[in-house]
Amino acid sequence: MQDFRVAQTIERRRVLATRGGVQSEVGEWRGQTVFVKTLLTAEPEATLRFAHEGGIAAGLSHPLVVPLLARTPRQLIFPFVPGGTLREVIEASPLPAGAALCVATGVLRAVEHLHACGVTHHDLKPENVLLHGGRARGDAVRLIDFGMSHSRALGTDIHDGTRMGTPHFMAPEQFRGVRGDPRSDLYSVGVLLFDCLAGSPPYEDALGWLVGIHEDCAPLPGPPEVHPVLRAALQRDPEARPATAGEMRAALEKTWNTLRPAAAWD
Structure with a gap:
């Protein structure tokens, strides 16, 4: 997992949903299709929740858990998994x-x-x-x-x-x-x-x-x-x-x- 200070450029973005101040989208990053969560608000509780999720995801590594590829203070980038829920x-x-x-x-x-x-x-x-x-x-x-x-x-x-x-x-x-x-x-x-x-x-x-x-x-x-x-x-x-x-x-x-x-x- 890579930790960046600045937002990463996501190409060919397609927004899936916006909820609770967080936007979910699919796009391309460094040549691969990714799922991205972006924090849109500066509201303190939402910021804490976003950092909390990123901190937990960053500590996990298992083939059956979607890995966190990269994060910034306002972005969480995961590989896109085709197939649905x-x-x-x-x-x-x-x-x-x-x-x-x-x-x-x-x-x-x-x-x-x-x-x-x-x-x-x-x-x-x-x-x-x-x-x-x-x-x-x-x-x-x-x-x-x-x-x-x-x-x-x-x-x-x-x-x-x-x-x-x-x-x-x-x-x-x-x-x-x-x-x-x-x-x-x-x-x-x-x-x-x-x-x-x-x-x-x-x-x-x-x-x-x-x-x-x-x-x-x-x-x-x-x-x-x-x-x-x-x-x-x-x-x-x-x-x-x-x-x-x-x-x-x-x-x-x-x-x-x-x-x-x-x-x-x-």
Whole structure:
């Protein structure tokens, strides 16, 4: 990752969105297609959030995590990943069991790296999982977006005590303001796997579930062999979930080995 003081020239730019004072675009930089986030505002909180995201992304290096190529105080430059998001694939059709397990296993491999680096993602959802080439396979997973993440390596956590996250994918303790617990990410991967299999998350009224008003979970999707892993990951109590991303990944791989004669990855 290269750290520059001055803005880098992005050619053939195409703006994708502008939100919260940050513009997202695709363009070319140094001969390659890139995805660029540009800070458009001088508002102090937005500036802190932008630096926070860049600082976390700069410390990660894994084949299944989109790397930060370069940054300036107002730019974050990433390689462009062709193929779209996992959400786009799910919206077309829920995934077969084998493909869903494969994608979830890929996400967990990326999450294992994050957790080894002291980072909790805190916003794992299909919108933040790119699939290289549009392939629903573990090796095609590319994890993105560390704007809500917690890192033990940073001196301060600008989101400390907040309820930031996406309600349908947010663990109950995260909703209460607890940050930095890796098991919160495992809950989110459980919801992501559920979404892959069912085409929607488990709780229609996610806020009602998070505050404890109800326990109305949709029927567990996919073959029965997958249900124990889903049930464990979706526990309200973090202590009842898998202890680590590696443990959850091993359980999914064991499930796949059981299903292999009857399922396909694609």
